[in-house]
Amino acid sequence: MANLNKFGQEVGADVEGWTTRAFPEKVVLKGNTCRLEPLDSEKHGSELFSAYRKAGQELWTYVPVGPFNDLEEYLKFIKELSETKNIVPFAIINEETERAVGTLALMRIDQASGSLEVGYVIFSPELQKTIIATEAQFLLMKYVFDVLQYRRYEWKCDSLNGPSRRAAMRLGFKYEGTFRQAMVYKGRTRDTQWFSIIDKEWIYIRKTFEQWLDKGNFENGRQKRGLANIRENLLS
Template identity: 30%
Template sequence: MNQTIFQIQQTLDHEKIKLIPLEIHHSSSLFEANHPEIWRFMLSEIQTLDEMEQWVRSAVRLREQEKALPYAVLLKDENRIIGTTRLFDINLEQRSCELGSTWYAKEFQRTFVNSVCKYLLLSYCFEDLGMVRVQFKTDERNIPSERAIERLGAVKEGVLRNERILSCGYIRNAAVYSIVNEDWLKVKQGFADRDQKYQTMGIGNSPAE
């Protein structure tokens, strides 16, 4: 694992979803997917195309600084960008990172999309990058997000008080979770079990956590 992961960011592929390196030209597609509710617990709020372009530029800049791997979420059947996610706070020496800054178009929330994206990213972290820790943080008020992270098999480690000041001025507490390399086989099996359950039920794809 070395710095080439930033110069040549790997595309992560699945039957229905592809995670592709986020680029400036994705801004308009992401703005089309935008909805005010997306930003309720996020660090910033996007209301205009210009703000979306600035948000994307900031994410791309983090990749150039070798601090993050931002992705656009492509729905393959429709060749449509429906959201974004990223790995950030990447520490190659300590083999750790955080998974977050994730959002999807409203119609794809609580669908198979989030499960597929998390599976692709976690597989990449533990099986390709050799990570020993992947961290998640979420606003303590965002109970659905906490439950979703817990269903992945992540372990809650505690709450960081006054962890971040949001763009609206609210000072949030952040719940911190992690999955470590010793957990990965069990977490991976959980993805497989959920997929099998919903295939048997005829749903076709497990809903997001």
Template identity: 40%
Template sequence: MPQQPLRDWQPAPTPAREALNGQYVRLEPLDPARHGDDLWQALQGPDSDPLLWDYLPYGPFGQRADFDAWLSRHAASQDPLFFAVVEPGSGRAQGLLSYLNIATQHGSIEIGHICYGRVMQRSVQASEVIYLLARHAFANGYRRLEWKCNNDNVRSKRAAERFGFSYEGLFRQHMVIKGRNRDTAWYSIIDSEWPALAAGYERWLAADNFSADGQQKQRLEDLR
């Protein structure tokens, strides 16, 4: 059956280099001068996650100079467009991630390059980051939000499913990363799905869904 033309379709705008504010976290355009010390500590310090770099095409970094050069390249990029994840109370950067594969003419955009310090992992902040980026993308006219990861990366696949992304399939022998084969699992959210997903995120992020010690009362999967 032939596809119907989109009514009044206009390409989505290129994402602006601007801060996104949430309840528990703030996304700031990556700035090595402002965020570099915090990110070095969070991502390479003694309490960092030793598995962090396993499925990324870069890192770990043995020298601070190499790390700073990597941050500077990311900060100058438009696609990927990088954000530092900042804890509002302390102002400390706890991780970074990006939009990438920004196809404005098709209304498609991806979230990736996720590098979190240990304190960010499996936290309310980590979930709110995805909500903020998804909300921003769909509010600006994007039709499709993508998530891709190494098929061996169980943590990333579980996260995609928890965040409401739908599995679309496996690209076999898609890449060679650090001398190893990567089969890539593809996930997406489309614009028609976002209103219901957004409502679930907002119910989950509400202050009354968390106990005094920060434990969730209802799971995101159940609320969305």
């Protein structure tokens, strides 16, 4: 049934008891294989720079920054990033090695509407396609939806960045559309694809991650069921 105002116009559904959401804090988020720590240039910079150097320069193709010529240049960047007002960046720590192996950040934070974006998803070769990579994403989602109680969690990427598109879909984000010529970066144009998860979808997405991360879903380090398969079964 349509929701009409007193003028007979169709309007969006009422959001009962809505209040402005808190700004994300610089917290530590702990999982089984990894933890997220507030990004710190002195604590994490050298380890991250070393981890990223194991990849080729193609790691930075679709990132607005980088590649970095030396450690000093990279430390300057993450110091500026950690001090940026509307960005809350995290280092991903491998619990087994106690080393920083990648980053994530909360950005474009709209407290009034309960919406934000995950960005600066920069994973070193040590992190790519691992259980840690998936659990790190889950830890941040849990913080956004369960603790901060935001309504909308966004993912954006260059429309030509196939790995990022596939990662978004695997994690449960829904494709929303493409903003044409949305940016100019590194001297070239970018069409930006938008994806999101909203609060009413989080219930089954959370269950999907919990079932995938369960130790019984792995044998000799290999998954028995993928995230997409688990999600489909939960929705059927």
